Amino acid sequence: MSDETGTGAPAVRVRNLVVGFGPGGDADPVLNGISFEVAPGECLAIVGESGSGKSVTARSLLGLAGENARVSADELSLAGSDVRGLTEQHWRRRRGRDVGLVLQDALVSLDPLRPVGREIADSLRLHTDLGAAARHARVLELLDRVGLPDAATEVRKRAGELSGGQRQRALIAAAIALDPPLLIADEPTTALDVTVQAQILELLASLKRAGTGILLISHDLAVVGRIADRIAVLHEGRIVEQGPAHEMLTRPDHPVTRQMLAAIPVDKPRGLRLSVRAAAPVSPSRSSPALTSPGLASPGPAGRDAPRHTVLEAVGLVKRFTRPGGAEQLAVDGVSFRLARGTTLGIVGESGSGKTTTARLALALTRPDAGEVRLLGQAFSAASAKQRRLLRPGLGAVYQDALSSFDPRLSVEQVLRDAVGGGAGRTGRGGASVSTADRRRVLQLLDAVGLSQGLLGRRPRSLSGGQRQRVSIARALASEPQILICDEPVSSLDVTVQAQVLDLLDELQRDRGLSLLFISHDLGVIQHVSDQVAVMRGGRIVEAGDAARVFAAPEHPYTQDLLGAVPRIGF
Amino acid sequence: MSDLEIQAGLGRSPRANRQHRPPRRFGVAEALAGLFTIFLVTAALFPALVAPGDPLGIDPLSAFQSPSPAHWFGTDESGRDIYTRVSHGTGSSLLIGTVATLIGLGLGLVLGTLAGMLGPIVDFTVNRFLEVLFAFPGLLLALLFILIFGPGVATATVAVGLATAPGYARIIRGQLLSVRSSAFVEAATVLGRSPGQILVRHILPNTLAPLFVLGTLGIGQAIVWASALSYLGLGAAPPAAEWGAMLSAGRTYIGSAWWMSFFPGLFIVLTAVSATALGRGIERRLRHA
Numbered sequence: 001m002s003d004e005t006g007t008g009a010p011a012v013r014v015r016n017l018v019v020g021f022g023p024g025g026d027a028d029p030v031l032n033g034i035s036f037e038v039a040p041g042e043c044l045a046i047v048g049e050s051g052s053g054k055s056v057t058a059r060s061l062l063g064l065a066g067e068n069a070r071v072s073a074d075e076l077s078l079a080g081s082d083v084r085g086l087t088e089q090h091w092r093r094r095r096g097r098d099v100g101l102v103l104q105d106a107l108v109s110l111d112p113l114r115p116v117g118r119e120i121a122d123s124l125r126l127h128t129d130l131g132a133a134a135r136h137a138r139v140l141e142l143l144d145r146v147g148l149p150d151a152a153t154e155v156r157k158r159a160g161e162l163s164g165g166q167r168q169r170a171l172i173a174a175a176i177a178l179d180p181p182l183l184i185a186d187e188p189t190t191a192l193d194v195t196v197q198a199q200i201l202e203l204l205a206s207l208k209r210a211g212t213g214i215l216l217i218s219h220d221l222a223v224v225g226r227i228a229d230r231i232a233v234l235h236e237g238r239i240v241e242q243g244p245a246h247e248m249l250t251r252p253d254h255p256v257t258r259q260m261l262a263a264i265p266v267d268k269p270r271g272l273r274l275s276v277r278a279a280a281p282v283s284p285s286r287s288s289p290a291l292t293s294p295g296l297a298s299p300g301p302a303g304r305d306a307p308r309h310t311v312l313e314a315v316g317l318v319k320r321f322t323r324p325g326g327a328e329q330l331a332v333d334g335v336s337f338r339l340a341r342g343t344t345l346g347i348v349g350e351s352g353s354g355k356t357t358t359a360r361l362a363l364a365l366t367r368p369d370a371g372e373v374r375l376l377g378q379a380f381s382a383a384s385a386k387q388r389r390l391l392r393p394g395l396g397a398v399y400q401d402a403l404s405s406f407d408p409r410l411s412v413e414q415v416l417r418d419a420v421g422g423g424a425g426r427t428g429r430g431g432a433s434v435s436t437a438d439r440r441r442v443l444q445l446l447d448a449v450g451l452s453q454g455l456l457g458r459r460p461r462s463l464s465g466g467q468r469q470r471v472s473i474a475r476a477l478a479s480e481p482q483i484l485i486c487d488e489p490v491s492s493l494d495v496t497v498q499a500q501v502l503d504l505l506d507e508l509q510r511d512r513g514l515s516l517l518f519i520s521h522d523l524g525v526i527q528h529v530s531d532q533v534a535v536m537r538g539g540r541i542v543e544a545g546d547a548a549r550v551f552a553a554p555e556h557p558y559t560q561d562l563l564g565a566v567p568r569i570g571f
Numbered sequence: 572m573s574d575l576e577i578q579a580g581l582g583r584s585p586r587a588n589r590q591h592r593p594p595r596r597f598g599v600a601e602a603l604a605g606l607f608t609i610f611l612v613t614a615a616l617f618p619a620l621v622a623p624g625d626p627l628g629i630d631p632l633s634a635f636q637s638p639s640p641a642h643w644f645g646t647d648e649s650g651r652d653i654y655t656r657v658s659h660g661t662g663s664s665l666l667i668g669t670v671a672t673l674i675g676l677g678l679g680l681v682l683g684t685l686a687g688m689l690g691p692i693v694d695f696t697v698n699r700f701l702e703v704l705f706a707f708p709g710l711l712l713a714l715l716f717i718l719i720f721g722p723g724v725a726t727a728t729v730a731v732g733l734a735t736a737p738g739y740a741r742i743i744r745g746q747l748l749s750v751r752s753s754a755f756v757e758a759a760t761v762l763g764r765s766p767g768q769i770l771v772r773h774i775l776p777n778t779l780a781p782l783f784v785l786g787t788l789g790i791g792q793a794i795v796w797a798s799a800l801s802y803l804g805l806g807a808a809p810p811a812a813e814w815g816a817m818l819s820a821g822r823t824y825i826g827s828a829w830w831m832s833f834f835p836g837l838f839i840v841l842t843a844v845s846a847t848a849l850g851r852g853i854e855r856r857l858r859h860a
Contacts (some may be wrong), residue, residue: 270667278845363761365757365760365761389763389764389765390763392760392761392762392763393762393763395761397761398752399758401754404753404754405754405755405757406755406756406757406758407759407773407777408755408771409776409780410775411779418759418762419762420770475758475762478762479762479763546720
């Protein structure tokens with residue numbers, strides 16, 4: 001297998017690949033004539049937004065494009081041999097041997113009921129005539145190679161018992177079990193924390209150095225920049241630009257590439273637009289009434305001067321959860337912060353650090369075991385249920401998973417009308433009793449978040465991720481809150497859509513003098529949006545302060561680690 | 572800047588539709604089930620329209636005739652036309668099935684809502700009560716009820732309703748709990764809605780929508796059970812034209828006159844199958860709506 005690659009044949013060569021689906025697929029193909037090749041020991045990154053055809057590309061190389069897919073190409077060869085028109089049976093013999101696949105979500109890619117060692121041994125059992133003992137030895141060797149040090153105990157664990165990073169490593173071990181000349185990694189790090197992401201990328205880079213060709217698929221240029229030798233940008237089924245990584249990242253030609261580069265929030269100063277489509281410079285054309293009131297103007301980072309009125313304050317919050325076993329876990333352990341009017345406080349931390357619990361405490365959705373949340377100078381978490389309800393309009397919330405935060409029965413219009421109407425005196429589906437004033441407010445909200453009226457009748461389910469998040473922001477703004485609490489608002493979005501949503505939040509903050517509590521695992525995003533920043537780990541805030549200071553001169557070692565792991569463009 | 576997204580969305584949607592195609596308007600099974608249901612409903616409302624004869628009219632001279640152009644489904648021991656009797660029996664079977672399902676759903680709704688909404692103590696109590704009921708096979712529960720209140724169509728109906736209630740209660744409770752902890756209920760809380768408003772606007776509608784499907788599926792089952800009770804002589808009594816009772820009457824002659832039990836039995840099976848096919852169809856459509 002590895003000697004085949006030694007003959008100089010590329011791990012994969014594709015010329016004029018066209019893939020369409022269903023009867024109309026020929027007229028409007030998903031992939032429209034793309035060509036690329038990956039040499040052994042080389043990493044080609046295919047980068048594009050969701051819907052650009054990235055995953056279809058990966059699947060076509062595995063003969064998994066789907067039953068109703070029509071795949072045609074002038075050339076499609078793996079390890080030097082033609083794979084066009086292979087039967088399913090022949091494909092099965094090649095998968096794993098000529099090409100390995102690593103998917104985004106290792107949790108669903110691994111059988112939850114089987115030990116990972118068995119999962120990895122599967123391909124050895126199917127493709128080689130190794131005995132059980134030899135297979136076991138090989139599995140241990142593979143786990144060691146992917147950096148699961150305590151391999152002997154890890155093999156017996158099931159997918160659910162491993163952390164996200166460990167699962168991804170196990171999945172990579174399974175994919176390289178037969179030493180395939182080509183490894184396809186489809187968004188391998190998207191679901192991971194930055195430090196783990198950096199480790200997985202390093203692992204892929206070491207495989208590359210050992211001679212494996214890697215086809216890396218991602219929506220994020222900053223991520224692929226770490227290991228890719230060449231980058232191909234995919235847009236609407238075509239490769240619009242392809243070239244050496246260094247050139248692509250420093251001197252991009254095509255507008256799509258430029259737009260993707262501009263969207264990366266890392267190291268971009270606060271207030272700088274990330275999305276390039278709206279050509280308007282920093283000050284929006286819309287007249288902004290909020291700017292007329294003194295003290296709210298001068299939104300530039302330098303202008304956010306010292307003591308401002310505190311709108312949201314947390315004092316010594318503690319929240320414990322009881323695990324099923326009866327053991328207690330401190331999810332939030334003595335967290336205090338102040339959110340000043342008109343500013344953004346960014347809370348950053350990896351999964352399990354207590355960020356989301358902090359957000360829920362701040363929203364008074366759950367009671368703290370100790371400590372207190374004060375909203376606009378009044379007791380919030382300690383107030384009666386009725387009192388809290390009266391205070392809630394001062395606070396809006398934007399969630400990571402916008403879709404599940406909408407009642408599935410309701411259309412966009414109904415969602416917004418519910419939010420605008422206050423819900424009082426409303427019966428059932430709220431048909432006739434809705435006033436025209438409500439209707440006008442709904443239209444204003446849509447306009448404020450940059451959505452067209454045509455979406456009013458749609459169900460949130462039928463909207464794109466970015467549109468859903470805009471509706472979610474519109475709903476949060478309905479009660480004219482002074483504070484928005486955003487819990488991972490852009491984490492499930494593509495980088496370019498993320499840029500648009502971040503720009504929108506920034507614009508709304510300027511226009512309305514909003515104060516933002518912005519929670520994210522993504523340091524780049526936090527750096528871009530925050531005035532103040534708090535770094536969380538294990539339920540505690542380990543470092544807090546002025547964003548510029550924390551990012552320029554982090555004091556806590558954990559912050560330094562996090563910062564070091566952030567993928568950035570730069571050579 | 573939203574233009575970009577909207578364009579991207581438009582470009583993608585037809586493709587996405589092609590990949591995850593919504594179900595066809597009507598499957599073959601659904602179409603057949605629909606036709607049969609139309610026949611059943613017509614027979615139930617206007618039995619004379621589909622079978623003009625008298626279901627109770629005896630004609631000893633033509634007893635035990637096998638199916639023929641004159642008597643499609645044959646005749647029974649008293650020369651009564653089986654087709655006429657089966658058609659005229661549709662009304663009572665459908666009525667029993669529907670009413671029993673409504674009783675079951677109603678009771679299930681009350682128990683499930685109590686368990687799902689009133690806190691852990693009520694939840695615990697109701698759950699243990701349901702578990703006791705679950706320990707008895709449904710038919711046994713129905714028999715127990717009939718033992719106390721005496722046989723008859725009305726008691727059989729109530730008995731079937733009672734026997735199906737625990738299952739519905741469980742499903743409704745689970746549905747309530749999952750809707751109550753869903754993100755959109757939390758979002759409504761953040762907007763400052765009171766628990767009552769949230770209950771009426773979000774929790775109840777999202778809990779009740781699936782019940783429609785459940786009920787359609789349940790009618791078929793209820794008809795089978797009611798027929799079983801009649802078969803055992805605990806529901807409708809002969810010579811009433813009721814499927815279960817007819818099945819029972821034909822049992823004696825099963826060796827010589829198979830049609831006497833075959834056709835009532837066929838109708839019971841087809842009705843249950845149709846209800847299931849329609850229920851599943853509605854369920855699929857709701858999910859894709």
